[in-house]
Amino acid sequence: MELERKFCNNILEDKGKINKSDQNTISLPLKEALNSIIHKEKYTTYELSTRNVALDGGNFLATLITADIKGKTKDGAKEINIFIKNIIRGDFISYLSxxxxxxxxxxxxxxxxxxxxxxxxxxxxxxxxxxxxxxxxxxxxxxxxxxxxxxxxxxxxxxxxxxxxxxxxxxxxxxxxxxxxxxxxxxxxxxxxxxxxxxxxxxxxxxxxxxxxxxxxxxxxxxxxxxxxxxxxxxxxxxxxxxxxxxxxxxxxxxxxxxxxxxxxxxxxxxxxxxxxxxxxxxxxxxxxxxxxxxxxxxxxxxxxxxxxxxxxxxxxxxxxxxxxxxxxxxxxxxxxxxxxxxxxxxxxxxxxxxxxxxxxxxxxxxxxxxxxxxxxxxxxxxxxxxxxxxxxxxxxxxxxxxxxxxxxxx
Missing domain, CATH: 3.90.1200 (Aminoglycoside 3'-phosphotransferase; Chain: A, domain 2)
Known part of the structure; x- marks a missing residue:
């Protein structure tokens, strides 16, 4: 597990580019999950960009994030577009886990x-x-x-x-x-x-x-x-x-x-x-x-x-x-x-x-x-x-x- 995690981190550091704002947008576990997706999709180079999605009354139990992965695989250009529901934190809702x-x-x-x-x-x-x-x-x-x-x-x-x-x-x-x-x-x-x-x-x-x-x-x-x-x-x-x-x-x-x-x-x-x-x-x-x-x-x-x-x-x-x-x-x-x-x-x-x-x-x-x-x-x-x-x-x-x-x- 540690080797796999290190390998994914190396993909990020050596072959990928992340927008600076992303460091504050996504947590470490989520970043690792995105790394895993990048690895499975066999990207050789890529750029990852994320953004927070404003809540407009349609969602109450999550913060929303989109992530776009653009880059190349050995078969050519590839783009993946992802939507993430991130759990809200806090003990405000007593009647619901x-x-x-x-x-x-x-x-x-x-x-x-x-x-x-x-x-x-x-x-x-x-x-x-x-x-x-x-x-x-x-x-x-x-x-x-x-x-x-x-x-x-x-x-x-x-x-x-x-x-x-x-x-x-x-x-x-x-x-x-x-x-x-x-x-x-x-x-x-x-x-x-x-x-x-x-x-x-x-x-x-x-x-x-x-x-x-x-x-x-x-x-x-x-x-x-x-x-x-x-x-x-x-x-x-x-x-x-x-x-x-x-x-x-x-x-x-x-x-x-x-x-x-x-x-x-x-x-x-x-x-x-x-x-x-x-x-x-x-x-x-x-x-x-x-x-x-x-x-x-x-x-x-x-x-x-x-x-x-x-x-x-x-x-x-x-x-x-x-x-x-x-x-x-x-x-x-x-x-x-x-x-x-x-x-x-x-x-x-x-x-x-x-x-x-x-x-x-x-x-x-x-x-x-x-x-x-x-x-x-x-x-x-x-x-x-x-x-x-x-x-x-x-x-x-x-x-x-x-x-x-x-x-x-x-x-």
């Missing part, structure tokens, strides 16, 4: 998603029909996740402050359905693995933590104070203790065992756009992955990404698209969806889980719609002490949710 969160994402990239790719390949799923993943480098650790920089491949994110388009929603819901469907494939093809590695995964939050309860209350009151109907405000205040009680129940109790993404929102979806249309989508950020009811992901997505107008026009279609996509996708694996997620059960559970959309959005939406310049920095301030500022469109988005749940008989 950040190291456990990173270990969970490491498990997703190093193990689970590779199995999913292999299962799709063995089933000869057409490339355009597969669940898409991003390359993760083996040098990733519990301190940092090293990925291909999708932006350099033409991917981008949509404006998280604006409701998504129908085109975006269609593709993102299809990908979500395929991700969930692969849990059923795994359960059938590798039952012991599913039982030992997937089923034990629980949501990483400590719901009994007082800071967690304070955060939910504080963020919920941002929504309540922006509610237009005074009669509804009282009902929403009464909803807070119910939310604190039922959220853990919704995460823990499920009649459908499925691996959930846990944070499926528009900021965690990278898209390639051509002529204004989304042509490919890759989900990222598997830090909150857990085994539970897949409808949690769908509800979380719908009520953080869409507005009332979208739901009036397309919610029924999106609901059907999700299950129809799962049905079709599972046929590649000779699996009948009725054996794992029958349509009748789906329709029933959908109605039962609608209130999860309200309970999650009441405290999540203020965080999701915090302006970039006012986005909270969890590495500096305890979440329960953060005073949220919301975007100007928050009020209309939130009251659209209130209006829907009033119309549906929940408020």
């Amino acid at each position: 950040i190291s456990d969160v990173y270990l969970r994402e490491l498990f997703a990239h190093n193990e689970l998603l590779k199995i999913y790719s292999k299962l799709q390949e063995e089933a000869a799923v057409p490339l355009e029909e597969r669940f898409n993943t991003v390359k993760c480098y083996e040098e990733s650790s519990s301190d940092f996740i090293i990925l291909d920089n999708l932006e350099n491949q033409g991917f981008t994110t949509v404006d998280r402050l604006e409701p998504v388009s129908l085109n975006f929603a269609e593709i993102s819901v299809k990908q979500l359905a395929k991700f969930h469907a692969l849990s059923f494939v795994l359960k059938k093809m590798m039952p012991e693995y599913f039982r030992e590695k997937v089923k034990p995964l629980k949501m990483v939050m400590n719901y009994d933590d007082k800071d967690w309860k304070m955060l939910v209350r504080n963020f919920s009151y941002v929504s309540i104070n922006n509610t237009e109907d005074d009669n509804i405000k009282k009902k929403l205040e009464d909803l807070i203790p119910i939310t604190l009680k039922k959220l853990p129940e919704y995460y823990l109790n499920t009649s459908v065992e499925c691996l959930c993404h846990g944070d499926y929102r528009s900021t965690n979806l990278m898209v390639k756009i051509n002529n204004g249309e989304v042509t490919k989508l890759i989900a990222i950020d598997y830090q909150f992955m857990y085994c539970g009811n897949p409808l949690n992901d769908l509800m979380f997505y719908i009520f953080t990404a869409t507005d009332q107008q979208f739901r009036e026009r397309h919610l029924e279609y999106i609901k059907n698209l999700y299950h129809d996509t799962m049905t079709t996708f599972l046929k590649y694996f000779d699996i009948d969806v009725e054996d794992y997620y029958p349509r009748r059960d789906y329709e029933r559970l959908y109605k039962e889980r609608l209130d999860f959309g309200l309970m999650s959005s009441i405290w999540v939406l203020p965080l999701t719609l915090a302006p970039g310049e006012d986005a909270p920095d969890f590495s500096k301030t305890a979440p329960c002490n953060i005073q949220l500022k919301v975007h100007s469109n928050f009020k209309s988005r939130w009251n659209g949710i209130v209006n829907d749940y009033t119309k549906w008989g929940y408020l």
Whole structure:
């Protein structure tokens, strides 16, 4: 190990060039990880440049870095573009172990998603029909996740402050359905693995933590104070203790065992756009992955990404698209969806889980719609002490949710 480390250091000193600013940007372990990548990619000469990426409210548990490696191999010129999620330091989040969160994402990239790719390949799923993943480098650790920089491949994110388009929603819901469907494939093809590695995964939050309860209350009151109907405000205040009680129940109790993404929102979806249309989508950020009811992901997505107008026009279609996509996708694996997620059960559970959309959005939406310049920095301030500022469109988005749940008989 010492010889290998010395060899990598020699590559840096003798055959490579690093921008001076990089010395302060990356830690020694991360520098060694980049050295390892440079060695494996067989660079003979190279230049490494890194830069910090400004947080704009889309990420709360990491500092972000990009690294570009340009140089030559014996086969010619070569360039690698890398995106790094660096763990934040500090003891500000008492209800969440950040190291456990990173270990969970490491498990997703190093193990689970590779199995999913292999299962799709063995089933000869057409490339355009597969669940898409991003390359993760083996040098990733519990301190940092090293990925291909999708932006350099033409991917981008949509404006998280604006409701998504129908085109975006269609593709993102299809990908979500395929991700969930692969849990059923795994359960059938590798039952012991599913039982030992997937089923034990629980949501990483400590719901009994007082800071967690304070955060939910504080963020919920941002929504309540922006509610237009005074009669509804009282009902929403009464909803807070119910939310604190039922959220853990919704995460823990499920009649459908499925691996959930846990944070499926528009900021965690990278898209390639051509002529204004989304042509490919890759989900990222598997830090909150857990085994539970897949409808949690769908509800979380719908009520953080869409507005009332979208739901009036397309919610029924999106609901059907999700299950129809799962049905079709599972046929590649000779699996009948009725054996794992029958349509009748789906329709029933959908109605039962609608209130999860309200309970999650009441405290999540203020965080999701915090302006970039006012986005909270969890590495500096305890979440329960953060005073949220919301975007100007928050009020209309939130009251659209209130209006829907009033119309549906929940408020």
